[in-house]
Amino acid sequence: xxxxxxxxxxxxxxxxxxxxxxxxxxxxxxxxxxxxxxxxxxxxxxxxxxxxxxxxxxxxxxxxxxxxxxxxxxxxxxxxxxxxxxxxxxxxxxxxxxxxxxxxxxxxxxxxxxxxxxxxxxx
Amino acid sequence: xxxxxxxxxxxxxxxxxxxxxxxxxxxxxxxxxxxxxxxxxxxxxxxxxxxxxxxxxxxxxxxxxxxxxxxxxxxxxxxxxxxxxxxxxxxxxxxxxxxxxxxxxxxxxxxxxxxxxxxxxxx
Numbered sequence: 001x002x003x004x005x006x007x008x009x010x011x012x013x014x015x016x017x018x019x020x021x022x023x024x025x026x027x028x029x030x031x032x033x034x035x036x037x038x039x040x041x042x043x044x045x046x047x048x049x050x051x052x053x054x055x056x057x058x059x060x061x062x063x064x065x066x067x068x069x070x071x072x073x074x075x076x077x078x079x080x081x082x083x084x085x086x087x088x089x090x091x092x093x094x095x096x097x098x099x100x101x102x103x104x105x106x107x108x109x110x111x112x113x114x115x116x117x118x119x120x121x122x123x
Numbered sequence: 124x125x126x127x128x129x130x131x132x133x134x135x136x137x138x139x140x141x142x143x144x145x146x147x148x149x150x151x152x153x154x155x156x157x158x159x160x161x162x163x164x165x166x167x168x169x170x171x172x173x174x175x176x177x178x179x180x181x182x183x184x185x186x187x188x189x190x191x192x193x194x195x196x197x198x199x200x201x202x203x204x205x206x207x208x209x210x211x212x213x214x215x216x217x218x219x220x221x222x223x224x225x226x227x228x229x230x231x232x233x234x235x236x237x238x239x240x241x242x243x244x245x246x
Contacts, residue, residue, distance in 0.1 A: 004241065008195075016196040019228065026234040033238045066241055072131075072195060072227075073139040099244075104195075105142065107240040111149040115156045117230040118127065118189055 001064075003057040004035040007050055007082055008070045010042030017046040020070065037062065043077055043085065050085035058093055065096065069103035078103045124187075126180040127158040130173055130205055131193045133165030140169040143193065160185065166204055173208035177221070181212070187220040195228035 006027065008020040020040045028038035037060060041053035048056070050067075057065045067086055069078045083100055090098040104110075129150065131143040143163045151161035160183055164176035171179070173190075180188045190209055192201045206223055213221040227233075 006237065011196060011198065013196070013198060016198060019196060023234065023237075027237050030234050030238045033242065068237060068241055070195065070237075072193065073134060073136070073142060075134065075136055075139060101241045101244050104237070104240070107236055109236050109239065111146065111153050113230055113232050113236060114129065114146075114150050114191060114193075114227070115153045116232065117227070118191055118224050119156065121224050 001036045001061045002034060003037040003039065003060070003062040003065045004033075005050070005053055005057065005065060005067050006038070006040050006070050007067055008040065008042055008046075009077060010044045010046035012045060017042065023070075035066075043081055050082065051089050054086065054089040054098070058089070058096055063096060064099065066099045066101055068101045071103045072105035074103060074105065124159045124184045125157060126160040126162065126183070126185040126188045127156075128173075128176055128180065128188060128190045129161070129163050129193050130190055131163065131165055131169075132200060133167045133169035135168060140165065146193075158189075166200055166208065173205065174212050177209065177212040181216055181219055185219060187222065189222045189224055191224045192226035194226045197226060197228070201226045 006024050011017055024038050024040040039053055041048050041050045054065060069082050071078050086098055086100060129147050134140055147161050147163040162176055164171050164173045166173060177188060192205050194201050209221055209223060
């Protein structure tokens with residue numbers, strides 16, 4: 001069983017956190033992927049935390065969890081904090097594969113997405 | 124003449140700001156768009172500022188400038204600060220059309236981008 005965990009920073013604005021939870025739902029509904037379970041987690045401020053969410057994935061029976069940093073820039077949160085939070089749980093489950101994917105901002109598709117986003121809103 | 128201005132928050136990490144400038148270059152190179160000029164600007168911390176960049180677009184001869192907020196969430200920066208910065212310049216040039224596009228995070232293509240991003244890094 002394969003899980004995808006979308007990790008955002010977490011905001012004091014509850015609506016921002018809800019957007020991320022909603023995003024996880026929309027990702028789950030995309031065609032053509034093989035994740036059995038897609039969820040959202042937050043590095044700071046909001047719940048659920050990364051360790052709690054990873055524990056939840058393992059309890060659901062995940063043999064592989066892909067952690068996707070929903071961040072635009074490769075700052076300290078992406079480079080250090082998310083891997084550190086993930087490591088707290090990963091070390092307890094040597095038989096589960098934990099993979100930290102590249103963050104959103106490094107996607108090669110972003111430039112085309114900006115063009116199509118801007119054009120779809122036309123004048 | 125049509126300009127596209129990609130507006131990011133601005134970071135103390137110079138590499139983050141350079142990523143945004145580099146992104147503007149990659150957006151300019153995308154096929155199938157009708158922008159004559161694509162540039163980056165920053166709301167805070169880094170240069171060029173939004174007003175300076177908008178002035179630059181007008182000096183280059185833009186008759187239309189689309190401002191794209193490179194932000195994931197519709198927080199205060201997207202809702203208030205970017206429109207306020209743009210308004211400072213827009214009010215000086217009634218013959219130039221200034222359009223504030225929806226921010227990155229509201230793009231309907233993000234869920235599919237997450238799936239393809241995660242899968243392209245797959246095993």
